[in-house]
Every structure is written in C-alpha cells, then in structure tokens.
C-alpha cells in the first residue's frame with residue numbers, strides 16, 4: 001500500500017476536504033466548542049472545556065501524522081464558504097501487511113442532517129481505496145449512534161460484529177459495532193455514489 005498521499009484538496013460536489021493549517025485553529029476550536037454536547041456523547045476527546053490549546057495540539061499532530069503516513073486528517077469545508085469549519089474526517093492505516101485502514105469523522109452540530117458526513121465519508125473512502133490502495137476499510141460506531149450507522153448504511157458498509165466495551169467515553173465503556181467495506185464492494189458501489197452526487201464521476 002501507498003505510504004503517503006498528496007496534500008492537495010479533494011473535492012466533492014459541495015465540499016472541499018484538505019489537510020489542516022495552523023490558521024484553522026480558531027475555526028476548529030469554534031466548531032468543537034459549538035458542538036461539544038453532541039460530540040461528547042460518542043468521542044472521548046470532546047468536552048465542555050475544550051480549549052484552543054487542544055485544537056492547536058490536534059492541528060500540530062495532524063501535520064506530523066500526515067508526514068509520517070500515520071493518519072490523514074481532513075478539514076471539511078463548504079467549497080463556496082471555505083472559512084467555516086464543518087467538521088473533521090480522517091483515514092488511517094491499521095495494518096500495512098493486510099492493507100487495511102479505518103475512517104472516523106464528526107460534523108459540526110449546526111449543519112448535521114444535510115448529508116455532509118455521507119459525502120465526506122464517500123470521498124475519503126475513495127482516498128482509501130484509490131490513493132492508499134487499501135483492501136478493506138472499517139468504521140467503528142458506538143451502539144446507539146443511529147446517525148453514524150445511517151452514514152455507514154447509505155454508503156454500503158456491511159456490519160460485521162460487535163466490539164464489547166471498545167472505547168472509554170467519559171468514564172463509560174461503550175460497545176461499538178464494526179462495519180467494513182472491501183475493495184471489490186467499493187468498485188461495485190462507486191458509480192451509485194456519483195449518481196447520488198456524493199462524489200464526481202470516476
């Protein structure tokens with residue numbers, strides 16, 4: 001599998017996905033600050049007092065992770081209103097030998113329900129299969145997170161099983177379901193993603 005990928009923005013019909021920049025600090029912090037009650041239900045790092053220092057650490061680590069091929073974090077922006085931070089989406093390798101990777105995301109609460117996670121996840125899945133040359137991509141979704149399950153279902157990920165007490169979120173161990181898409185399943189479903197307007201024609 002490929003170790004590194006280009007830093008150029010990836011686009012979808014509505015969105016631009018691009019690596020983080022230092023000057024994103026304020027907009028990232030603002031998006032987390034506005035969304036923390038929803039994010040904190042499922043994500044261990046989100047909390048009421050999330051500060052600019054944490055946002056700065058994230059942005060710094062994101063740059064080194066990209067350079068080292070550890071993880072590829074993308075800022076999600078509206079192509080026509082690029083200063084507003086809409087959320088984060090990442091893809092990272094979990095095993096180089098098996099060419100497997102994982103995707104994770106969150107969307108600013110003000111703009112949920114508009115298909116942004118689905119469109120961004122479709123585009124990052126394309127990055128995973130086409131650029132990182134993955135063979136299998138997984139998603140781990142906390143039991144009860146119906147919105148995220150819908151994202152996985154709409155894209156055609158298959159639910160494979162249950163990971164008991166997988167993630168400690170604010171003192172509570174949350175069970176997660178494991179979802180996966182194989183490369184051949186991606187090839188089969190990719191034209192439908194273009195028809196639905198989530199990604200451009202390949």
Ligand SMILES: CC(C)(COP(=O)(O)OP(=O)(O)OC[C@H]1O[C@@H](n2cnc3c(N)ncnc32)[C@H](O)[C@@H]1OP(=O)(O)O)[C@@H](O)C(=O)NCCC(=O)NCCS
Pocket residue numbers: 038039042043104105106107108111112113114115116117118119140141142145146147148150151
């Ligand atoms: C989950 C999340 C990423 C969804 O983002 P989004 O941009 O709203 O996603 P989309 O609009 O593409 O799709 C969401 C789907 O879930 C549905 N949905 C959302 N909340 C739901 C709920 N409580 N019950 C049933 N369906 C729900 C929406 O109706 C939509 O489905 P539809 O298109 O069939 O109507 C976003 O809510 C979020 O960031 N949540 C907090 C962090 C998080 O959970 N991250 C994911 C960890 S795995």
